Amino acid sequence: MGKMKPECVKAAMEAFHEIGVNFVAGLPDGWLLPLHEAVREAPGIEYVAVPHEGIGVSICAGAWLGGKKAVMLMENSGLRVATETIARICMAGDIPVLLLMPYRGDIGDTEYWAVPHGIVVEPLLKALRIPYTVVRDSADDLKKQILRAHNLMNASEYPVAVLISGDIVW
Amino acid sequence: MVKRYEMLSDLAGRIKDELVVFYRVGISCFEWEHLTRHREGNIIIGDMGCTTGIGIGLAKALPHRRVVVVDGDGSILLEPAVLVVLANYGPPNLAVLIHDNESYESIGWTEKGRFRTDTHLKTDIEAMARGAGVKNACTARTLPEFQGAMAKALASQELHVVVAKTEDQAAQAPPRHTSTKEEKYRFVRYIERSEGIRIIRLSVEKERLVDPSLRPDSS
Numbered sequence: 001m002g003k004m005k006p007e008c009v010k011a012a013m014e015a016f017h018e019i020g021v022n023f024v025a026g027l028p029d030g031w032l033l034p035l036h037e038a039v040r041e042a043p044g045i046e047y048v049a050v051p052h053e054g055i056g057v058s059i060c061a062g063a064w065l066g067g068k069k070a071v072m073l074m075e076n077s078g079l080r081v082a083t084e085t086i087a088r089i090c091m092a093g094d095i096p097v098l099l100l101m102p103y104r105g106d107i108g109d110t111e112y113w114a115v116p117h118g119i120v121v122e123p124l125l126k127a128l129r130i131p132y133t134v135v136r137d138s139a140d141d142l143k144k145q146i147l148r149a150h151n152l153m154n155a156s157e158y159p160v161a162v163l164i165s166g167d168i169v170w
Numbered sequence: 171m172v173k174r175y176e177m178l179s180d181l182a183g184r185i186k187d188e189l190v191v192f193y194r195v196g197i198s199c200f201e202w203e204h205l206t207r208h209r210e211g212n213i214i215i216g217d218m219g220c221t222t223g224i225g226i227g228l229a230k231a232l233p234h235r236r237v238v239v240v241d242g243d244g245s246i247l248l249e250p251a252v253l254v255v256l257a258n259y260g261p262p263n264l265a266v267l268i269h270d271n272e273s274y275e276s277i278g279w280t281e282k283g284r285f286r287t288d289t290h291l292k293t294d295i296e297a298m299a300r301g302a303g304v305k306n307a308c309t310a311r312t313l314p315e316f317q318g319a320m321a322k323a324l325a326s327q328e329l330h331v332v333v334a335k336t337e338d339q340a341a342q343a344p345p346r347h348t349s350t351k352e353e354k355y356r357f358v359r360y361i362e363r364s365e366g367i368r369i370i371r372l373s374v375e376k377e378r379l380v381d382p383s384l385r386p387d388s389s
Contacts, residue, residue, distance in 0.1 A: 023227075023230065023231070025227075046230060048226075048230070048255065048259045049258075049259070050251075050255055051251045051254050051255070052249070052251045052252075054219065054220075054223075054249065055223045055249065055251060055252050055255055056223075057223075058216070058219075058220045058221075058222075058223025058224050058226075058227065058252075059223045059224070059226050059227035059230075059255070060227060061220075061223075061224055061227060062191070062223065062224035062225060062226060062227025062228040062229075062230075062231070063227035063228070063230060063231045064227070064231075064369070065213065065224070065227070065228050065231070065354070065357060065358060065361065065369075066227065066228045066229075066230070066231025066232045066361060067231055067232070067361060067362075067365060067367045067369050068227070068230070068231040070227070084219065085219070085220050085223075088216070088217040088218070088219075088220050089215065089216060089217075089220050089224070089350075092217075092349075092350040092351070093215060093349075093350035093351055093353065093354045094351050094354060095354060151374065154370075154371045154372065154374075155372055155373070157370065157372070
């Protein structure tokens with residue numbers, strides 16, 4: 001079972017630190033599990049474990065309204081679950097949330113159950129008009145793309161997604 | 171059963187500096203806006219299944235302020251897992267009022283009456299909250315019970331969930347014509363002003379043109 005590489009976890013945490021992320025809602029998956037663990041242990045970041053990705057988006061939206069810098073960590077299958085909340089809150093109200101998720105079902109995935117997640121995720125992001133970037137190459141690139149996604153999230157007042165795959169995961 | 175407008179009138183009289191996250195579905199929000207005269211600490215946002223989650227996030231972001239959520243039975247039935255998050259992560263500065271009229275109010279009615287939710291049958295939201303782990307959960311079926319429950323919830327240093335069983339009635343206030351976007355800007359500007367923080371940052375480049383001593387707090 002793959003996991004996010006340690007240097008990539010470090011790069012993501014560096015990006016969170018530069019952004020000033022202080023609130024994370026998460027529902028863990030195998031690939032992002034080390035990042036969830038790092039966030040939970042990080043001083044200055046409050047982590048809320050959610051049983052449902054839509055609730056995670058609602059909580060992040062509320063945290064943003066109160067001035068927190070929030071990130072939602074979830075599997076890309078969770079985007080399907082969160083779609084209702086994203087449409088009802090983020091789309092209706094222009095409320096931003098930074099979404100970080102693995103690209104399960106991407107080229108190279110070995111798992112049959114991940115295939116539907118890969119088929120659906122990009123069309124769904126496009127349907128929701130959520131700009132996204134797929135990071136497959138290096139820890140440095142991951143950090144840059146998280147920072148850039150956050151910039152666009154602020155400027156657009158809308159969710160932006162970062163998907164990880166390829167060499168970000170071992 | 172409590173008359174909805176009486177319940178909201180009573181609640182409006184209790185609200186002082188609290189931030190109120192009020193669910194946008196149905197006609198209750200017309201009445202809340204009317205009763206509270208568009209107060210700055212209101213945000214009417216969150217459709218079915220979203221409102222309590224927003225309140226959790228807001229209360230966590232501003233632990234020094236009391237947050238009151240007003241949600242509905244249909245909304246909780248759509249997303250009951252939020253009760254699990256409330257129980258395990260719900261902050262002590264949060265009180266959640268679930269207005270349980272046992273019906274889908276926003277869709278109106280026909281000569282056959284309202285379309286009922288399953289709280290009309292066997293489902294008990296207080297029991298669901300307790301089962302999820304919420305310690306302070308109760309159901310109010312009369313106005314005095316509601317008054318007692320809300321007085322306790324608002325004075326408490328712990329999370330409370332109050333389920334109020336309410337009667338159907340036509341809206342006692344004119345309709346709203348306010349979008350979620352307008353709600354967001356009005357509320358966020360109020361939070362920015364009252365908390366001395368910057369939330370909306372639309373241009374980093376323009377901030378760089380300003381003397382560093384005058385740049386807005388980006389925290």
